[in-house]
Amino acid sequence: MKTHKLTSVTGNMLKIGLIGFGGGTALIPVLEKELVGRSKIVSEETFNRDVTIASITPGALPVEIAAGIGKEAAGNAGMIAAAAAMAFPGAFLTLLLLLLFSGMNSTLRDFINILAAAVSVYIIVLLLRYVAGTLKQSSTDREKLLYLLVILSVFVLSAEKNLYRLLGTSRKPLFAASSVQILAAAFFVILFTKGELRRLKRTMPALLLTLVYFLCAGDAQILPAGLVPFLTVLMIVLAALGFFQSVREAKAKSPSGSEQKDCFSGLGLLRTMFFWLLFLLVLSLPAILLTVKSLSFIGTGVLSSVMSFGGGDAYLTVAQGLFVESGMISRADFYSNIVTVANALPGSILCKILTGVGYSLGYHLHNSVPEGIMMAVCGFACSVAASGSIYLIVWGLFQKYGDLRIFATIRHFIRPIVSGLLLNVALTLFLSVICPVVF
Numbered sequence: 001m002k003t004h005k006l007t008s009v010t011g012n013m014l015k016i017g018l019i020g021f022g023g024g025t026a027l028i029p030v031l032e033k034e035l036v037g038r039s040k041i042v043s044e045e046t047f048n049r050d051v052t053i054a055s056i057t058p059g060a061l062p063v064e065i066a067a068g069i070g071k072e073a074a075g076n077a078g079m080i081a082a083a084a085a086m087a088f089p090g091a092f093l094t095l096l097l098l099l100l101f102s103g104m105n106s107t108l109r110d111f112i113n114i115l116a117a118a119v120s121v122y123i124i125v126l127l128l129r130y131v132a133g134t135l136k137q138s139s140t141d142r143e144k145l146l147y148l149l150v151i152l153s154v155f156v157l158s159a160e161k162n163l164y165r166l167l168g169t170s171r172k173p174l175f176a177a178s179s180v181q182i183l184a185a186a187f188f189v190i191l192f193t194k195g196e197l198r199r200l201k202r203t204m205p206a207l208l209l210t211l212v213y214f215l216c217a218g219d220a221q222i223l224p225a226g227l228v229p230f231l232t233v234l235m236i237v238l239a240a241l242g243f244f245q246s247v248r249e250a251k252a253k254s255p256s257g258s259e260q261k262d263c264f265s266g267l268g269l270l271r272t273m274f275f276w277l278l279f280l281l282v283l284s285l286p287a288i289l290l291t292v293k294s295l296s297f298i299g300t301g302v303l304s305s306v307m308s309f310g311g312g313d314a315y316l317t318v319a320q321g322l323f324v325e326s327g328m329i330s331r332a333d334f335y336s337n338i339v340t341v342a343n344a345l346p347g348s349i350l351c352k353i354l355t356g357v358g359y360s361l362g363y364h365l366h367n368s369v370p371e372g373i374m375m376a377v378c379g380f381a382c383s384v385a386a387s388g389s390i391y392l393i394v395w396g397l398f399q400k401y402g403d404l405r406i407f408a409t410i411r412h413f414i415r416p417i418v419s420g421l422l423l424n425v426a427l428t429l430f431l432s433v434i435c436p437v438v439f
Helices: 002-018 024-038 044-055 061-102 106-136 141-167 179-192 200-217 225-253 268-290 293-306 312-324 331-343 349-366 369-401 405-438
Strands: none
Touching (some): 002 061, 024 061, 044 061, 044 369, 061 268, 061 331, 061 349, 061 369, 106 331, 106 405, 141 179, 141 405, 179 225, 179 312, 200 225, 225 369, 225 405, 268 293, 268 349, 268 369, 293 312, 293 349, 293 369, 312 331, 312 405, 331 349
């Protein structure tokens, strides 16, 4: 019976991954129809629980849902098989198209660049619709004004360099914060304040410390850059302190005699994490043996998954910050090739982007297609393992601490923050892909 469920859930995920256009959220009704209605692999209650947890978890949404359903249906084997099957079609097609790009002559590549510019216009429209949708989600005019303020603040923090490029000035940016820095700062404020942003006693010091950090880390370095490591450690400590205080307060408010289930007890979590680590190591071993750079890529890929909130389009902001702004791959390669291909294919954006970035890194080591394929497989494994592992950890946290105000605040503000970052991505696409073709 378990073997039948394993085969059934894997086959269904493979099929859904192949037709999975429109992003992770668009796949939810398809998944429900196939897995709850037709195949009856899981109950509607279990499906809704997995969707809820995946929706507040960073990483690839459809892969996380697949992992949760696979584990429910067929244990750890079902978890890994279902998640990999969901991600495989999009990742494979991404690699296939990038392989074709590698052998193109200049004339054909010029045509592809024109096509990329056209696709970029479509992507920009999608990103702007995402931002508009964020404002529509606000229930009151006051909330809409707050969302708009958050969006514009994040956009200004992240887009200074692009704004100066647009204006044709060489002025040094005051902040020019990366997507990762902005997301990390947002989580610091939410965790330190315990999600209670209206309590100015904590909110004001948190915002002041964040401002000092950006002034130190920014290109203009108005304050000494040497303070950045100290400020980073301080913010991590304060964020952890706020989280543990929230947990302690939640336990104090629990009815006497009620016991919360300890989701981290026993060897179950460690055993499942071991399977994910084994999956990652087996598929990444050729890349690890090829170059030590693969280890850095795996670490960055996992970090990008952890920082990926707000859906597939939002992942572009994180990937830009970690892979492009760090110099790991070129801006032109990222936007003209990888993003263009990924947005034209079904499947998770995160999985397709990590597969594409892996191929680019491997190929450019020695202009070798086999080396590109090794690194692409590594990127695919990293995207699936990271998403599955993060989902598992958040599932445990949610089971124990789902009622914490911190989680509610994150859900409330993460989309406006991501929307501000996406405006910068839209501007980057315009400057890096559309302008060279049109002007």
